[in-house]
Amino acid sequence: xxxxxxxxxxxxxxxxxxxxxxxxxxxxxxxxxxxxxxxxxxxxxxxxxxxxxxxxxxxxxxxxxxxxxxxxxxxxxxxxxxxxxxxxxxxxxxxxxxxxxxxxxxxxxxxxxxxxxxxxxxxxxxxxxxxxxxxxxxxxxxxxxxxxxxxxxxxxxxxxxxxxxxxxxxxxxxxxxxxxxxxxxxxxxxxxxxxxxxxxxxxxxxxxxxxxxxxxxxxxxxxxxxxxxxxxxxxxxxxxxxxxxxxxxxxxxxxxxxxxxxxxxxxxxxxxxxxxxxxxxxxxxxxxxxxxxxxxxxxxxxxxxxxxxxxxxxxxxxxxxxxxxxxx
Amino acid sequence: xxxxxxxxxxxxxxxxxxxxxxxxxxxxxxxxxxxxxxxxxxxxxxxxxxxxxxxxxxxxxxxxxxxxxxxxxxxxxxxxxxxxxxxxxxxxxxxxxxxxxxxxxxxxxxxxxxxxxxxxxxxxxxxxxxxxxxxxxxxxxxxxxxxxxxxxxxxxxxxxxxxxxxxxxxxxxxxxxxxxxxxxxxxxxxxxxxxxxxxxxxxxxxxxxxxxxxxxxxxxxxxxxxxxxxxxxxxxxxxxxxxxxxxxxxxxxxxxxxxxxxxxxxxxxxxxxxxxxxxxxxxxxxxxxxxxxxxxxxxxxxxxxxxxxxxxxxxxxxxxxxxxxx
Numbered sequence: 001x002x003x004x005x006x007x008x009x010x011x012x013x014x015x016x017x018x019x020x021x022x023x024x025x026x027x028x029x030x031x032x033x034x035x036x037x038x039x040x041x042x043x044x045x046x047x048x049x050x051x052x053x054x055x056x057x058x059x060x061x062x063x064x065x066x067x068x069x070x071x072x073x074x075x076x077x078x079x080x081x082x083x084x085x086x087x088x089x090x091x092x093x094x095x096x097x098x099x100x101x102x103x104x105x106x107x108x109x110x111x112x113x114x115x116x117x118x119x120x121x122x123x124x125x126x127x128x129x130x131x132x133x134x135x136x137x138x139x140x141x142x143x144x145x146x147x148x149x150x151x152x153x154x155x156x157x158x159x160x161x162x163x164x165x166x167x168x169x170x171x172x173x174x175x176x177x178x179x180x181x182x183x184x185x186x187x188x189x190x191x192x193x194x195x196x197x198x199x200x201x202x203x204x205x206x207x208x209x210x211x212x213x214x215x216x217x218x219x220x221x222x223x224x225x226x227x228x229x230x231x232x233x234x235x236x237x238x239x240x241x242x243x244x245x246x247x248x249x250x251x252x253x254x255x256x257x258x259x260x261x262x263x264x265x266x267x268x269x270x271x272x273x274x275x276x277x278x279x280x281x282x283x284x285x286x287x288x289x290x291x292x293x294x295x296x297x298x299x300x301x302x303x304x305x306x307x308x309x310x311x312x313x314x315x316x317x318x319x320x321x322x323x324x325x326x327x328x
Numbered sequence: 329x330x331x332x333x334x335x336x337x338x339x340x341x342x343x344x345x346x347x348x349x350x351x352x353x354x355x356x357x358x359x360x361x362x363x364x365x366x367x368x369x370x371x372x373x374x375x376x377x378x379x380x381x382x383x384x385x386x387x388x389x390x391x392x393x394x395x396x397x398x399x400x401x402x403x404x405x406x407x408x409x410x411x412x413x414x415x416x417x418x419x420x421x422x423x424x425x426x427x428x429x430x431x432x433x434x435x436x437x438x439x440x441x442x443x444x445x446x447x448x449x450x451x452x453x454x455x456x457x458x459x460x461x462x463x464x465x466x467x468x469x470x471x472x473x474x475x476x477x478x479x480x481x482x483x484x485x486x487x488x489x490x491x492x493x494x495x496x497x498x499x500x501x502x503x504x505x506x507x508x509x510x511x512x513x514x515x516x517x518x519x520x521x522x523x524x525x526x527x528x529x530x531x532x533x534x535x536x537x538x539x540x541x542x543x544x545x546x547x548x549x550x551x552x553x554x555x556x557x558x559x560x561x562x563x564x565x566x567x568x569x570x571x572x573x574x575x576x577x578x579x580x581x582x583x584x585x586x587x588x589x590x591x592x593x594x595x596x597x598x599x600x601x602x603x604x605x606x607x608x609x610x611x612x613x614x615x616x617x618x619x620x621x622x623x624x625x626x627x628x629x630x631x632x633x634x635x636x637x638x639x640x641x642x643x644x645x646x647x648x649x650x651x652x653x654x
Contacts, residue, residue, distance in 0.1 A: 038581050043484040161633060190632040195575045196582060200387050204626035207380040208372065229576055233499045234379075251488050251577060 028060045028088070028284055030277065031081040035094040035118060036069040039193075040249050041269065042092065045117055048273035049090065053292040054281065071098035078102040082109045088280040089113045090273075093120040096164035112283035116276035117267075118164060126283060129275040129311040133165055136265050136315050137172020137219070140244045143263060143317075144215050145180035147242050152214030155205050156188035157198050157223040166190070169219045169246065186212065191223045198226030206234045218245040221252030221264055228260050248318050248326070256323045266316035266326065271295040275311060282306030356650045357597055357613045364617060364642070368624035375627055382506050388619025389508035390567045390574075394590035395597070395611040396512075396519045397563030400556040402594050403523075405536040405603025406456060406463030408560045410470035411590055414448045415568030415583035417474045422569055423487040423578025426494045434493055442565045448474055449561020453554035467557075471587070478580045487578040498574030508570050512612075515563065520608050532556055536603030593618055596646050617646060 032049055034042045046064055054060045063086070065077035071094050081089055082105065089106055091113050093099030100122035103113050107124050115128030144154060156173065159166030177183055187205055191197035198218065205213060216231075218224035224245035231238045238260040245252065248266030255261035274293035282289045289306065296303050301311055318326060368375040394411050401408040422441030425432045448470060455466035500507040523529035531552045534542040543549045567586070572578045593614030599606025621642055625635045 038479055038484055040485060158632075187626075187629055189626065189635075194581075195577070195579060196571060199575065200383075200622065201626060203383045203387070204380075204623050207374045207377060207383060208627040208629070210374070210379075225577075226575065229499070229574070251486055254488065 025059075027058065028054075028281065029084075029086050030060055030062055030088045030090060030280055031077070031086045032062055032064045032090045033067060033074050033077050033081075033092060034064055035067045035074070035092040037064070037066040038068070041117070041247060041267065044249075044269040045092070045273045048270045049277055051270075052274045052277045054277070060277065060281070067092070067094055069094055071095040074099065075102040078106050082106055082111065086111060087284055090276045090280065091115050091120065091125070092117040093164070094118065096121045096167075112280055114276040114279045114283075117269075117272045119168070125309075127279045127307070127309060127311065129272055129279060129313060131267050131272070131313045131315055133168035134172035134175070136246050136267075137169040137174075138176045139172070139265060139315060139317075140217055140246060141173045141176025141180065141183070144217055144242065144244050145176070145183050147244070147262060148183065148214050150180065151182035153184050153186045153209070153212050154215045154217055155202075155209070155213055156185060157201065157216070157218040157227060158188055158190040159219045160192045161190050166219060173217060173219075191226065193220050193222055195222045195226040195229075198223030199230045200226075202227040202230035203234070206230060206236070213241060216241060216243040218243065221245045221247040221249045221255075221261075224261060224264070225251055225255060228255060232260075248316070253318060253323060253327055256318055256320060257327065259320060263317060263319040266318050268295070268299065268313055268316060271299055271301070271313040275301070275313065279306055279311070357610050357617075357646070360646045360649050361613050361617050361620070364620055364624070364646075368620065368627065372624065372627040375624060378504070380623065380627070382501070382504070382509075384616070384619050384623045385509035386506040386574075387623060388615050389506065389512040390570050391586070391589050391593055391618060392512045392612055392615035393515050393563050393570070394567045394586060395593035395615045396515055396608060397560035397567075398587075398590045399594050399597075399599055399606060399608055399611045400519075400523075400532060400559045401463070402591075402599050402601060403532050403536045403603055403606055404553050404556045405539070406553065406556070407467065407591070407601070408452065408557065408564075409464065409467040409587050410448060410452060410474055411560065411564040411567070412583035412586035413471045413474035413478065414445055414561055414564040415571055415586060416478045416580060417448065417481070418442070418445045418565040418568035419572035419582055420478050420482050420487060420578045420580060423490060423572050424481075426491050427487060428489045428491060434491060437494070438569060441569050442562055445561045445563075445565020445568065446558055447561070448564070449558040450554065452561065453557030456557065457550040457553040482578070482580045484580055486580065488576075490572070490576060490578070495573050495576050498570055498572075498576070508574070511566070511570065515566070516608065516612055519559075523608060528552065528555065533604055536605075538604070589618055590615075592643060596643055596650070598647075598650050618643075 032046060034046060036042050049062060055062055067074040074094055089111055091103055096119055099120040103120055103122045104124050106113050112126040115125050117130060119130055158170060177185055186209055189201050191201050216227050218227060224243050228238050228243055231241055242262035244262050246265045248264050252261060252264050256264060275295055278291040278293050291303055299314060374380050398408050418441045421444050422437045425437035425440060452466050452470045455461045456463045497507055502510055531547045534547055535549050535552050539549055571582055594611045596614035596617055597610025599610060621639055
């Protein structure tokens with residue numbers, strides 16, 4: 001025991017010394033206000049952030065706060081980051097409106113806040129880098145219309161009603177339905193982003209509208225995967241009832257690869273995560289900062305000096321032709 | 329209990345009246361179930377199609393199995409809030425052993441999964457029975473710990489590519505009847521026999537009715553209480569296995585809030601939350617009522633916002649109707 005104690009002291013001293021040595025070359029402390037680490041997307045986003053070149057070389061230290069799908073926890077996390085004098089905050093607003101006040105509190109405290117993955121309604125936020133959710137909704141509606149040659153009955157699986165991503169994706173889907181008059185929405189229901197719930201809802205629809213459903217739209221991949229299981233267990237072929245969703249999670253990609261899911265829109269976590277770190281660093285380092293992530297080049301997003309209010313990450317269409325390139 | 333002290337004739341009448349009452353109680357909730365089913369069959373032509381009936385059975389089975397387990401705990405006067413999280417933990421542990429790439433035979437994966445459920449129940453039960461923690465606190469702690477372990481074990485990622493034989497447990501049919509429903513039936517029969525015809529079953533009621541009296545008459549109340557949580561844990565594990573088989577992937581965020589549906593089924597079924605009184609038949613109907621409501625309202629195309637409200641209102645109404653029949 002005594003021996004162990006001694007070693008522990010030496011190790012502790014090493015850590016302390018190492019810590020001071022690194023602190024001399026100014027390490028930036030950036031807090032990531034995650035919307036919910038148990039969601040696969042949030043988790044991937046965090047991993048991409050940890051893979052940013054400056055995080056890897058130690059110039060940036062990342063601390064992740066798990067918002068657990070609760071705007072109040074996200075707000076508390078911002079209070080903590082203000083108290084602990086973080087250099088910048090990456091904000092994944094679980095709720096568009098509820099996030100505005102805490103964001104502005106941080107801005108008033110002099111910390112740059114970069115919105116990532118989910119939009120906030122705050123006008124004061126330093127900058128946002130996100131995909132365009134209403135556009136995504138519109139795109140999946142339009143692709144469905146194209147696949148069904150302009151005519152057919154569709155059903156829609158929705159996220160938790162009232163959640164920002166549900167509202168904006170639905171808004172785009174409605175726009176598409178209004179434009180593609182041949183598509184008829186015969187049923188829609190929230191399956192709370194859940195695979196098991198999506199499966200049950202789809203099973204019920206397949207009995208209620210037997211033989212009438214021509215296509216399935218889903219506001220995320222999880223629910224779509226549940227719907228595909230329901231279609232298969234009803235003895236139908238998912239290739240006859242195209243399922244189109246949004247997110248491009250690994251399971252979704254596999255379903256596209258084996259032809260069960262028709263297509264999905266890939267929300268590119270690397271762009272939203274590493275792009276946000278670049279924008280935060282531009283604020284901290286100053287004009288001389290050059291963006292380090294490769295995403296600005298590969299996705300051809302205009303850096304615009306790093307000071308624009310809004311950066312839009314393009315959706316990547318995943319389908320059977322290109323899926324091999326994006327498999328993990 | 330005081331039965332023994334009474335003259336034999338009186339004891340007989342008392343016994344008769346209890347069994348009549350429990351029959352009415354069971355019938356009462358059966359009546360509510362029948363009324364709901366008739367309503368849906370009149371308003372949707374698809375409701376009674378075999379395809380749909382089999383959907384309802386499949387969709388109610390998991391909740392039914394959980395409700396059977398939770399009934400044991402509630403009968404002892406406790407509550408089990410950890411069910412949904414235990415499901416997820418069992419799902420990912422078993423799921424990780426049952427992928428196409430893993431070398432283990434299927435029974436081993438299932439056995440380890442059930443053992444994990446058993447262990448969770450054992451911990452909660454021991455906390456309640458031996459450390460005298462309120463069941464609400466012990467199982468609330470387990471809810472969080474089991475979810476945490478699930479996320480640690482999977483690193484927050486789903487486990488896909490499960491064995492086809494395992495998936496059959498969720499999606500398969502035997503003689504046209506969904507496998508999960510058959511499993512529920514088997515669980516129900518075993519649990520019913522246990523509660524009705526074994527000493528353990530009688531002790532469960534005795535402990536919930538009056539723990540001190542039970543202890544005074546020589547019942548080892550601590551082990552009875554612990555065992556009831558073990559039953560709940562194992563059945564939560566079984567539910568988790570079926571959910572995993574049904575969604576064809578082990579999902580770390582599976583089963584969130586399932587404990588509430590299970591508790592609702594037990595309460596709709598007429599089991600008293602203060603323990604000592606209730607039936608498994610009631611819990612089974614409770615689970616069927618919840619499953620039928622979800623299914624029927626989807627068939628009628630009722631918007632999900634209204635569905636949430638209606639589900640709550642109908643659950644309250646069902647309990648009121650059931651009470652008034654007693």
